[in-house]
Amino acid sequence: MKIQDLVAQIKKKQSFLCVGLDTDLDKIPQHLLKEEDPIFEFNKAIIDATQEFCVAYKPNIAFYEVYGLSGWKSLEKTITYLNANYPEQFTIADAKRGDIGNTSTRYAKAFFEELNFDSITIAPYMGKDSVEPFLAFKEKHTILLALTSNTGAFDFQTKIVEEQELYKRVLKTSKAYENAGNLMYVVGATKAEYLKGIREIVPESFLLVPGIGAQGGNLQEVCKYGMTKDIGLLINSSRGIIYASTDTKFAFSAREKAKQLQQQMHLELKQLD
Amino acid sequence: MKIQDLVAQIKKKQSFLCVGLDTDLDKIPQHLLKEEDPIFEFNKAIIDATQEFCVAYKPNIAFYEVYGLSGWKSLEKTITYLNANYPEQFTIADAKRGDIGNTSTRYAKAFFEELNFDSITIAPYMGKDSVEPFLAFKEKHTILLALTSNTGAFDFQTKIVEEQELYKRVLKTSKAYENAGNLMYVVGATKAEYLKGIREIVPESFLLVPGIGAQGGNLQEVCKYGMTKDIGLLINSSRGIIYASTDTKFAFSAREKAKQLQQQMHLELKQLD
Known part of the structure; x- marks a missing residue:
């Protein structure tokens, strides 16, 4: 998918919501x-x-790998269903992969060709020749981890490297x-105040x-510091939406939660006009 | 597997060779x-x-994921075969995973429980709560990327963070x-001279x-700077062994290559006595 098609969807739906499909057999309705x-x-x-209230879906691959072959099958069916029924949705394989050149090419083929995702999350530690494949x-789009929403982010990501935090480096x-034009970045909502400095380096990416809702991030803060004229944001919510209720009305509850977030996003987008 | 069992195997076989199963349909005998x-x-x-000449096997997961469901099936059969027939072999899922806490737990279950690998490679970028699960x-053993063998390693890993290179940090x-006692580290053979400094920080781990052979690393150099009294090294060779020939004698050729490396390792181990 082209970036301009994603932007057009966001404007049409007045939403930059991504729904995280962290599907867990212990949590879904019994x-x-x-x-x-x-x-x-x-x-x-x-x-x-x-789907009416969001523009992207993000299965976290760990939640499928944990069930082995059967999990991989569920993942395949999910992305196939999305591509067949809602091709306008931007799809993200939250895989956090990354390896040396010829190996990264294989991960890229697995997610971009075999499964036909629009994008994948990638860890930057191994550098240039692990990302360029x-x-x-x-x-297709490569979403590089920059500043993650967890506490472990302070172990290395915020340490100073040549006068600048590692995530800025x-x-x-x-x-x-x-082909850096195909890059996007992961920035945790729990660290919204960092977005100002991030926008000085990547003004348009x-x-x-992640991190709105369950992890405590704030939508208004994220928009204040992170939004661009072409929006430039995909806000992910996983547990807050998909486990809104766990009875037979779970889908309706999820829809209501997604709609609430979409309405908040609509207010933020109005300020762009 | 316990570390002492791995050390015992190394001493018995006079080998600290790990064979990398980077199996590629375009390269195997037709x-x-x-x-x-x-x-x-x-x-x-x-x-x-x-198996007579090595103590570990390391399938690189990308080479299986690229074939989707069928690749995952081949991986499952491979690890099941290893565990059933050669339980003394140390098995490494070269997966380079890493995510926030509850997600890392799922990757851990996928590789440690579902597939029953002895160890997994992990990227450190997300810090403590991505590694501890x-x-x-x-x-089980967690093999953290420290200094990798590729050129991209110089993008971030060797940059100075608080007066020390990031990989040392x-x-x-x-x-x-x-449970840091369960940690091992990836250090590329192409950077053998760095091993001296690494051993000052992790004298026994x-x-x-990786990087011996196809990538140009040197066994003697690695042993000179990296070997401990309990050996402390697993040297991986993938392409150099498994694609030694691609005719009907491929397995015999692989055996000869593994044997050659084992003999070189035997000479290095003699110096420990």
Whole structure:
């Protein structure tokens, strides 16, 4: 998907919401467990109920890998369902991969070709030749971890490297990678005040922002410091939406939660006009 | 597997060789392509032929993920075959995963429980709460990326953070993580001269050393600076062994290459006595 198509969707739906499909057999409504593929049935219901209010879906791959072959099958069915029924949705494989060149190419093929995701999250630690194999794919997007929403972010990401925090060094260095136009970045909502400095380095890049809701991030703060004229934000909510209730009305509850967030986003977008 | 069992194997076999199972359908002998699962058949033949001369196997997960469901099936069969037939072999899922707490737990379960690997490689960028969920597994080992063998390692890993290179900061910081005794580290053989400084920080930890052979690293150099009284090294070779020849004698050729490396390792181990 092209960035301008994503921006057009955001403007049309008045939403920059991404729904995180962190689907966990211990948390989904128990009546689904009798289905042949409970994970896919849950995802399908959540997608159908929320798609009107969001522009992106982000399965976290760990939640599928943990179930081995059967989890991989549920993931395949989920992305196939999304691409067939809602091709306008931007899809994110939250995989946090990254390896040396020829190996990264294989991860890229797995998620961009085999599964046909629009984008993937990538860890920057191994540098240029671990990231560029992903960037080589046209109309696909590589979402580099910059500043994550967890407490461990302070172990290395915020340490000073050559007069600048490591996450800023990651932003700057990656801008020189080949096809850097295909880059987006992960910036946790729990660290909204950092967005001002981040926008000085990447004034226009899309940021994927986890941590709203369950992790305590604040939507208004994120928009105040992070929004660009082309929005430039995808705000992710996972647990807050998909586990809004766990009874037979779970999809309706998820829809209501997504709608609430969309309405808040609509107010933020109005300020752009 | 306990570290002392790995050390005992190394002493018994006079080898600290790890064979990397980077199995690629474009590179394996073409006569295998008519088999139902060519990747597993190739791995099985390579394992049977080389197991006498090595103490560990390391499938790189990207090479399996790229084939989707069928690749995941081949991986499952490979690790099941290893655990059933050669339980004395130390198994490494070269996955380079890492995510926030509850998600890392899922990756840990996927590789430590579902697939029953002895260890997994992990990227350190997200810090403490992304690594500790792996360390929580008893008798399993977490191999943290410290200094990798690729050129991109110079983008961030060797940059100075608080008067010390980032990879040294990773070594130091990780020593304070809970259950840090389960940590090992990846250090590329192409940077053998760095091993002296690394041993000052982690004098006893096992190091997984890729980059011998195809990438140009030197075994003697690595041993000179990296070996401990309990060896403390696993030297990986992938392409140099598994693609030693690509005709019908591929397994025999792989065996000969593994044997050559084992003999060189035997000479290095003699110097420990």
